[in-house]
Amino acid sequence: MEKDITIYDIARELDLSPTTISRALNDHPAVNKKTKQRISEAAAQMGYRSNLFASNLRRQRTNTIGLIVPRLDSPFHSSVIAGMEKVANEAGYNLIISQSLETLQKEIANANTMFNSRVDGLLVSLSFETETLEHFENFVSKGIPVIFYDRVAEHKECTSIVIDNLQAAYKATSHLIEQGCTNIVHITGNLKRNVYADRLKGFKYALIDHNLPFSEENVIISKMTEEAGTLAAQQILEMDPLPDGIFVSNDTCAVSCLKALKKANISIPRDIAVIGFNNDAISRVVEPNLTTINYPGQEMGEVALRVLLLQLNGSRDNVPSNTINLRSELIIRESSLKSKSNAKKKAVHL
Amino acid sequence: MEKDITIYDIARELDLSPTTISRALNDHPAVNKKTKQRISEAAAQMGYRSNLFASNLRRQRTNTIGLIVPRLDSPFHSSVIAGMEKVANEAGYNLIISQSLETLQKEIANANTMFNSRVDGLLVSLSFETETLEHFENFVSKGIPVIFYDRVAEHKECTSIVIDNLQAAYKATSHLIEQGCTNIVHITGNLKRNVYADRLKGFKYALIDHNLPFSEENVIISKMTEEAGTLAAQQILEMDPLPDGIFVSNDTCAVSCLKALKKANISIPRDIAVIGFNNDAISRVVEPNLTTINYPGQEMGEVALRVLLLQLNGSRDNVPSNTINLRSELIIRESSLKSKSNAKKKAVHL
DNA sequence: CAAATATATGAAATCGGTTTCAATAATTGC
DNA sequence: GCAATTATTGAAACCGATTTCATATATTTG
Numbered sequence: 001m002e003k004d005i006t007i008y009d010i011a012r013e014l015d016l017s018p019t020t021i022s023r024a025l026n027d028h029p030a031v032n033k034k035t036k037q038r039i040s041e042a043a044a045q046m047g048y049r050s051n052l053f054a055s056n057l058r059r060q061r062t063n064t065i066g067l068i069v070p071r072l073d074s075p076f077h078s079s080v081i082a083g084m085e086k087v088a089n090e091a092g093y094n095l096i097i098s099q100s101l102e103t104l105q106k107e108i109a110n111a112n113t114m115f116n117s118r119v120d121g122l123l124v125s126l127s128f129e130t131e132t133l134e135h136f137e138n139f140v141s142k143g144i145p146v147i148f149y150d151r152v153a154e155h156k157e158c159t160s161i162v163i164d165n166l167q168a169a170y171k172a173t174s175h176l177i178e179q180g181c182t183n184i185v186h187i188t189g190n191l192k193r194n195v196y197a198d199r200l201k202g203f204k205y206a207l208i209d210h211n212l213p214f215s216e217e218n219v220i221i222s223k224m225t226e227e228a229g230t231l232a233a234q235q236i237l238e239m240d241p242l243p244d245g246i247f248v249s250n251d252t253c254a255v256s257c258l259k260a261l262k263k264a265n266i267s268i269p270r271d272i273a274v275i276g277f278n279n280d281a282i283s284r285v286v287e288p289n290l291t292t293i294n295y296p297g298q299e300m301g302e303v304a305l306r307v308l309l310l311q312l313n314g315s316r317d318n319v320p321s322n323t324i325n326l327r328s329e330l331i332i333r334e335s336s337l338k339s340k341s342n343a344k345k346k347a348v349h350l
Numbered sequence: 351m352e353k354d355i356t357i358y359d360i361a362r363e364l365d366l367s368p369t370t371i372s373r374a375l376n377d378h379p380a381v382n383k384k385t386k387q388r389i390s391e392a393a394a395q396m397g398y399r400s401n402l403f404a405s406n407l408r409r410q411r412t413n414t415i416g417l418i419v420p421r422l423d424s425p426f427h428s429s430v431i432a433g434m435e436k437v438a439n440e441a442g443y444n445l446i447i448s449q450s451l452e453t454l455q456k457e458i459a460n461a462n463t464m465f466n467s468r469v470d471g472l473l474v475s476l477s478f479e480t481e482t483l484e485h486f487e488n489f490v491s492k493g494i495p496v497i498f499y500d501r502v503a504e505h506k507e508c509t510s511i512v513i514d515n516l517q518a519a520y521k522a523t524s525h526l527i528e529q530g531c532t533n534i535v536h537i538t539g540n541l542k543r544n545v546y547a548d549r550l551k552g553f554k555y556a557l558i559d560h561n562l563p564f565s566e567e568n569v570i571i572s573k574m575t576e577e578a579g580t581l582a583a584q585q586i587l588e589m590d591p592l593p594d595g596i597f598v599s600n601d602t603c604a605v606s607c608l609k610a611l612k613k614a615n616i617s618i619p620r621d622i623a624v625i626g627f628n629n630d631a632i633s634r635v636v637e638p639n640l641t642t643i644n645y646p647g648q649e650m651g652e653v654a655l656r657v658l659l660l661q662l663n664g665s666r667d668n669v670p671s672n673t674i675n676l677r678s679e680l681i682i683r684e685s686s687l688k689s690k691s692n693a694k695k696k697a698v699h700l
Numbered sequence: 701c702a703a704a705t706a707t708a709t710g711a712a713a714t715c716g717g718t719t720t721c722a723a724t725a726a727t728t729g730c
Numbered sequence: 731g732c733a734a735t736t737a738t739t740g741a742a743a744c745c746g747a748t749t750t751c752a753t754a755t756a757t758t759t760g
Contacts, residue, residue, distance in 0.1 A: 018716085018740090019718085023719095025717095026718085050717080053468070053715080053717090055717055057716085057744095059717090059718070062403070071432065073647075078427075079422075082423040095446065099435050106439075297423075358746075366709080367710045368746085401745080403746080403747090404747040405746080405747050406747095
């Protein structure tokens with residue numbers, strides 16, 4: 001446990017001032033090239049490492065970006081994070097990550113920690129419970145950029161990054177209708193969240209545009225977990241008449257629902273067609289393969305981080321627009337194909 | 351963008367010294383209760399927030415833990431991280447996360463970043479390519495605890511957290527043999543990594559103990575991805591005679607292999623029994639359901655972090671042991687049950 | 701009641717870079 | 731050859747909290 005080498009040690013060694021050492025190590029133009037050379041050699045040889053705290057303290061920035069996510073153990077969020085880490089790493093930023101576990105209380109606590117850690121920017125995907133954005137006002141009023149992605153909320157100072165959930169749901173529902181479904185159930189999550197509210201809207205509009213009735217009873221609000229899918233299946237099995245199509249707001253829930261229906265001797269897609277959302281790995285494994293919406297997680301993460309970097313480096317008012325929409329697509333697989341003849345029609349880009 | 355409130359501002363406001371403010375905010379016993387009360391009220395009212403850099407600079411610690419992981423978008427690693435975040439958060443630590451993407455070069459770069467960020471401790475699961483632990487010597491020689499988990503390597507100063515891969519593989523292989531398999535293929539990853547080397551050993555020992563021949567040709571080394579599973583299936587289909595059992599070192603690869611075999615009209619488990627590793631969600635979705643080893647990701651994350659906290663807070667020599675073994679278990683499902691009569695035998699704890 | 705102890709507070713140094721302002725040395729222009 | 735400009739370096743203040751050591755007051759003890 002030897003003590004750290006500081007720029008003062010290097011300065012003493014080379015008989016220069018700490019000022020020059022600091023400048024040289026930051027590649028400041030006002031330092032002679034040869035001096036720079038000598039200094040960087042000495043630094044390497046002496047095993048110097050910069051003290052980021054001293055630096056941060058003085059410059060008032062941290063090169064650290066905060067991330068608050070509902071759950072870390074979700075395929076979608078882990079691919080988003082993978083994308084974020086990649087871009088952040090390349091740009092020399094650290095990522096501090098915390099999870100709200102879908103509770104408002106933890107989301108607030110995490111936001112405060114991030115604020116005290118003085119992150120340069122914040123990325124957030126909201127919890128189920130969140131109603132207002134008060135706990136992010138600290139950031140906004142200090143000019144720290146906050147970016148919402150996927151589970152977003154309107155804020156005039158903040159950029160949001162989403163896919164067009166309404167349109168995706170509209171396409172999915174329309175596809176079910178084209179397959180001959182007339183009595184479709186929609187399983188979705190907490191309607192406080194845009195993703196679920198928008199998908200419900202898309203579902204509803206598709207029905208209306210195709211002259212089908214919309215009924216509240218055909219909408220099941222759930223936690224969207226594996227268990228929730230099983231429960232939803234039970235609920236569906238008690239419906240009379242049975243629906244002939246189900247549009248579920250994520251694949252985890254869609255798959256467990258599908259499995260439970262199969263166990264009850266329902267034929268998929270003949271009796272009931274099923275569509276999920278996310279294009280998780282399980283959607284390609286379940287039998288029949290699940291029709292779903294391809295959701296660009298990694299790309300969303302990369303875009304979110306790039307937009308944040310723009311706001312950090314560029315001028316503050318450099319924000320191109322308040323909401324960025326990423327492309328998503330309907331991936332048609334067996335679970336929704338009632339008419340086999342349609343099987344050729346592969347992927348519909350939205 | 352108002353300027354920050356500091357303890358000096360509070361001191362001036364209350365006509366006290368910064369020393370007292372600092373102590374009061376840290377709940378130091380030598381400050382009068384009433385004074386503390388006044389100070390914390392003033393702090394709240396003035397919107398004070400502690401400057402962690404100043405604090406870190408002075409105390410020479412960061413309350414930050416570094417994590418280097420091969421990939422963020424893996425079900426196993428995301429559950430590990432979820433566990434770590436939970437414990438870290440409760441203990442008031444931040445987690446800085448980066449991914450090596452299975453390359454040594456990025457692992458080194460990330461380790462250096464962590465070192466410069468002066469993390470209080472480091473958690474690592476090694477990349478495929480890593481051969482030596484030189485890039486962690488910085489930490490060790492400064493007394494910064496480094497903990498390896500899952501993909502570990504021997505280091506006399508560092509704790510490792512693993513499951514007993516050898517035993518798990520032994521049990522899995524023995525189970526295949528009990529089901530009547532006599533010609534078993536093992537698909538696994540880079541043997542530099544303990545997890546794969548140990549599983550190979552367990553595979554080999556089980557064969558030997560049951561008087562079955564071990565042949566190098568029955569071991570397929572792959573990247574363990576979805577594509578690798580499909581490729582491995584092709585390789586297997588060209589074998590003559592076909593094997594009657596396959597033990598794969600992860601579920602992703604096992605499932606894609608199983609799917610490819612089914613597509614080639616191989617009956618699972620009748621023609622070939624299949625066992626995976628990890629107990630990912632897909633193992634419960636694929637048909638037939640996949641026999642696999644349940645791998646306690648979340649728990650491993652929690653334990654890793656708790657051990658690290660012990661080393662950070664307790665005495666440096668408080669390390670209970672160099673290697674911590676977590677329990678894993680064989681979960682028997684249809685994909686390996688050649689004799690249906692055995693179906694009752696549910697889970698074998700290791 | 702004096703001495704000893706406990707309680708409460710503050711002055712000043714410190715952590716290690718960064719930055720402003722000033723100074724000196726080297727170079728250029730006319 | 732001298733003024734003007736440019737290149738290079740340094741002294742000292744600063745960022746904001748923590749901590750050591752000292753001091754003043756309050757309380758207890760013999």
